[in-house]
Amino acid sequence: MTYYGFIEEIWEVDHTKFFVLVFKCKWVDNKSGVKIDESGFTLVDFREIGYRDEPFIMVQQTYQVFYVKDPTSEHWYVVLHGKK
Numbered sequence: 001m002t003y004y005g006f007i008e009e010i011w012e013v014d015h016t017k018f019f020v021l022v023f024k025c026k027w028v029d030n031k032s033g034v035k036i037d038e039s040g041f042t043l044v045d046f047r048e049i050g051y052r053d054e055p056f057i058m059v060q061q062t063y064q065v066f067y068v069k070d071p072t073s074e075h076w077y078v079v080l081h082g083k084k
Contacts, residue, residue, distance in 0.1 A: 003051070004028045004044045004065070004079060011056075021059045027051040035076075042079040043070060 005027040013020045026049055028034055033048025044067065064082035 001030065003030065004034060004042075006046075006067075008055075022056050023059065023062065024055050025057060026055070043073075043076040044079060045075050046077065047075055 005025040007023045007025055009024040011022045011024060013022060026046075028044045028046060029048040029050030031050075033045045033050065035043050037043055066080045066082055067077035068080055070076040070078050
């Protein structure tokens with residue numbers, strides 16, 4: 001399953017001999033905040049926030065995406081994929 005959101009904070013967790021970067025994110029609820037339009041584009045609605053009890057993700061688990069405002073809708077954004 002794919003999750004969409006945006007980064008709120010970047011944390012560096014220090015384990016003395018090494019450190020790990022994690023992102024604290026706000027996630028869009030996959031049930032009510034994500035849809036596929038008739039052209040096959042994924043759209044997200046940032047008013048539909050979910051997964052508040054699991055805000056963290058490791059950097060290695062991410063893909064960069066861009067959100068572009070959907071000109072036909074007030075609250076939906078089109079997801080465009082970037083480079084890993």
